[in-house]
Amino acid sequence: MAAYDVIVIGAGPGGYVAAIRCAQLGLKTAVVEGRETLGGTCLNVGCIPSKALLHATHQLHEAEHNFATMGLKGKAPSVDWKVMQEYKQSVVDSNTGGIEFLFKKNKIDWLKGWGSIPSAGKVKVGDDVHEAKNIIIATGSEPASLPGIEIDEKTVVSSTGALSLAKTPKKMIVVGAGVIGLEMGSVYARLGTEVTVVEFLDHITPGMDKEVQRSLQKLLKKQGMEFILGAAVQSVETARGKAKLTYKLRKDDSEHQLDADTVLIATGRKPYTDGLGLADLGVEMTDRGQVKTDDHWATNVKGVYAIGDAITGPMLAHKAEDEGMAVAEVIAGKHGHVNYGVIPGVIYTHPEVASVGKTEEQLKDEGRKYKAGKFSFMGNARAKAIFAADGFVKILADKETDRILGAHIVGPAAGDLIHEICVAMEFGASAQDLALTCHAHPTYSEAVREAALACGDGPIHS
Ligand code: NAI
Helix, strand or coil: CCEEEEEEECCCHHHHHHHHHHHHCCCCEEEEECCCCCCHHHHHHCHHHHHHHHHHHHHHHHHHHCCHHHCCCCCCCCCCHHHHHHHHHHHHHHHHHHHHHHHHHCCCEEEECCEEEEECCEEEECCEEEEEEEEEECCCEEECCCCCCCCCCCCEECHHHHCCCCCCCCEEEEECCCHHHHHHHHHHHHCCCEEEEECCCCCCCCCCCHHHHHHHHHHHHHCCCEEECCEEEEEEEEECCEEEEEEEECCCCCEEEEEECEEEECCCEEECCCCCCHHHHCCCECCCCCECCCCCCECCCCCEEECHHHCCCCCCHHHHHHHHHHHHHHHCCCCCCCCCCCCCEEECCCCEEEEEECCHHHHHHHCCCEEEEEEEHHHCHHHHHCCCCCCEEEEEEECCCCEEEEEEEEECCHHHHHHHHHHHHHCCCEHHHHHCCCCCCCCCHHHHHHHHHHCCCCCCCC
């Protein structure tokens, strides 16, 4: 068998990016992937197909709610779920095919099958054992269910099943008000499904800035989503394609039941390392089942590295991509680096939500003196023109030095707007640096500038 400089196990955003960078750096590289297509969870059953459904259903929402106001008369389109599914699949296919093209272009071998590591320097795929000086574990994560609840991917579904339901349900219960729950809940709410979100905590989107949590919940409620907070799900029973969910309210321990056609379990994900043989290999794990690595993504076994959802940190495709590039640089003898303080998070609801850096709550806990510059999209002409004036930009800056410490956006294109703040933070910029930068008019990005101005002498349009 051919000997490689690097074999990457897993072709998700962490693994395929690591492989491409390794190849660009002159390393002979192969990737082991057992799925029929490259791209991992993100491209096949995660970020990409969900964005297709979010886009399609947003168009429907626009037709139903805003077209007439703009003088676009006529009946709103009806939904052909089968065609919408085909559109979603075509988006997936073109993206997964794109990665295959990039592998060929970069002369990366795709070793088809599920890999294991029988010993350091060896990767087994089927009956073949390949030699590799370096191995990168990039095997990602899988949905974590709740104890006693069985996911059948028909009535009780994970995010994977939720992307391909046989038909749009009349009633859906979403367990977990995290990113998956809110994105998929939005899709079905826009398609006319009665969506109820049941969340254990007393707020949605744990870890996000409180003001963002409150604002997003209000806006989603306006779109028809119901929220039951502080509720611990006890069980889900299914019979004849229907589900009965039992939950207890944490405040008084009272028990309640809800009926639905579909229950989406969106209570988080867990690292996926099954079948790799890590225990026999002696790879150290954390107590949360993640592969333990040092600051350079090296495990305790020489020549074995790990990145992405399989290790600690936020389970985000772009965090995995950054680690993929960085570990390739390390293996090639360069200086790979990831700035974990500047990793944006985006929720692709409408409006979008984006954040980076510290929340107000974190800054308070740290006892750091800060100022908050806030600007509402109500003062942004472009947002008003497209019925998207809900939400705000909030920039948090150090009280004395004015250095930007974090930013939180609810509003149009928030997931794109956040990046000018990321770049600013990478350069250690002050809020004034952003405020003094000319922003084209009329753009949503003017709201970012206005929030930066709000950290100083004040915004113009509020
Ligand atoms: P999550 O961690 O974002 O949210 C899970 C939610 O479930 C939490 O609010 C939690 O309090 C709640 N929960 C847990 N146990 C519960 C129970 N027994 N009853 C009721 N609620 C319960 O996890 P999610 O949404 O499943 O996403 C998994 C991962 O995938 C996350 O790390 C997320 O960041 C990532 N992801 C990112 C996306 C993006 O960047 N746009 C899109 C989709 C997923």
